[in-house]
Amino acid sequence: MTVLDAIAAHAARTPHQPAVVGNDAELTYGELLARIDRLAGSLVAAGVGPERICGVALDSGVDAVVGLAAVLRAGGAFRTWDVDRTACVLTTGALAATVPAGVPVVLADDPAPAAAFIPRSPGPRSLAYVSPDAVLVEHLGLVSSLVALVEDCDLGPNTVTVRLAPLGTDASVREIFGTLVAGGRLVVLPRATLARPAGLGRAAEVFGVNTILGVTPSCLGYLTEDRSASRWLRAVRLVVTGGESLRPFLASGGRNLLGGRLLNQYGPPEVTLPSTRQDVPTHPETEVDLIGTPHDGVTVHLLSERLEPVPDGTPGEVYLGGPGVARGYLGRPADTATRFLPDPFGPPGARMFRTGDLARRLPDGTLVHLGDLVTRPREPQERPLAALR
Numbered sequence: 001m002t003v004l005d006a007i008a009a010h011a012a013r014t015p016h017q018p019a020v021v022g023n024d025a026e027l028t029y030g031e032l033l034a035r036i037d038r039l040a041g042s043l044v045a046a047g048v049g050p051e052r053i054c055g056v057a058l059d060s061g062v063d064a065v066v067g068l069a070a071v072l073r074a075g076g077a078f079r080t081w082d083v084d085r086t087a088c089v090l091t092t093g094a095l096a097a098t099v100p101a102g103v104p105v106v107l108a109d110d111p112a113p114a115a116a117f118i119p120r121s122p123g124p125r126s127l128a129y130v131s132p133d134a135v136l137v138e139h140l141g142l143v144s145s146l147v148a149l150v151e152d153c154d155l156g157p158n159t160v161t162v163r164l165a166p167l168g169t170d171a172s173v174r175e176i177f178g179t180l181v182a183g184g185r186l187v188v189l190p191r192a193t194l195a196r197p198a199g200l201g202r203a204a205e206v207f208g209v210n211t212i213l214g215v216t217p218s219c220l221g222y223l224t225e226d227r228s229a230s231r232w233l234r235a236v237r238l239v240v241t242g243g244e245s246l247r248p249f250l251a252s253g254g255r256n257l258l259g260g261r262l263l264n265q266y267g268p269p270e271v272t273l274p275s276t277r278q279d280v281p282t283h284p285e286t287e288v289d290l291i292g293t294p295h296d297g298v299t300v301h302l303l304s305e306r307l308e309p310v311p312d313g314t315p316g317e318v319y320l321g322g323p324g325v326a327r328g329y330l331g332r333p334a335d336t337a338t339r340f341l342p343d344p345f346g347p348p349g350a351r352m353f354r355t356g357d358l359a360r361r362l363p364d365g366t367l368v369h370l371g372d373l374v375t376r377p378r379e380p381q382e383r384p385l386a387a388l389r
Helices: 003-013 029-045 060-071 137-152 170-181 197-207 217-224 228-237 246-253 333-339
Strands: 018-021 024-026 055-057 077-080 087-091 103-107 127-130 135-138 160-162 183-187 209-216 239-241 261-266 276-280 289-294 297-304 316-321 340-342 351-360 367-372
Touching: 003 029, 003 060, 003 137, 018 060, 024 029, 024 316, 029 055, 029 060, 029 087, 029 103, 055 060, 055 160, 055 276, 060 077, 060 087, 060 127, 060 170, 077 351, 127 137, 127 170, 135 137, 137 170, 137 209, 160 170, 160 197, 160 209, 170 183, 170 209, 197 217, 197 228, 209 217, 276 316, 297 351, 333 340, 333 351
Parallel strands: 018 183, 055 077, 055 087, 077 127, 087 103, 160 183, 209 239, 239 261
Antiparallel strands: 018 024, 127 135, 261 276, 276 289, 289 367, 297 316, 316 351, 340 351, 351 367
């Protein structure tokens, strides 16, 4: 199964179910798939296919969602923010002039009909997308991580999410495709609305947003300071956070401002989507950074400098294994060789990622994050809402 197989299945079963909605647009699952297929046909004609990277230079909104999905439907891999090393660029007529000469351009807003399109089914080891950190994520990692997210967060047709994270980051991939794979409804709002917590809170109430899948603790704290946004957050059934320490938010009493479930997740882009999760109780621990236990299929090794397992309670460096481990870094073979290593504890051919983070394991299996050992390239963190795309 691919991500687009799941979307196509929803389009076949519930074609009139809303899929993507915004201030001035709404697409049902049937309409969404039709637009994806039409654009995918143009992308294939431009040379997009397996192991071909397509740069996506689109503003946030319905077009961006359609664009990312269309690249996957064409069998290619998408990359946002940076059009370097791409075989094709998907953009709008207004931005086409900014694309370097000689790079094929496909216009997302071109009304011309595309040639007949036959959906492509990439293999599990085919490239799916390139993160802003130049991490090469394969379809196996993407699908397995989204399935774990849907199951762990109990996502389904009644899920209504809002896209907050910068386009192309792993948080935005979680927001967009986690929602659509589950058959839920994705709300996309203009930057002007995202820039104002009060406006975001009012819009989220209007659209019935009940789930947040991609917000950092600092951004969450920023939202809870606004009365309108705070009122909406108290009614949200699930908030998924990660990317930085949750402890300052909890120590300030932030958990009391959320009425529903709070899920803290841990995992760098190099393992696709978060590898561990911690359900935060209403009276949380605030003295240490708890990052929970691994998702199904994920292995967390705490190792010494000699790559030997350390006893429970002893600090060790975090190495992550499982199907979410990415292929490596685009154009950085030395970094790939030092950070993506053979997994001596897994089956033949298994690999693990050296995170550079320290942690210790409690007797019940819960992991405590202790900080960073080494610096690794990180994707841009969420900044004040005015900077969100």
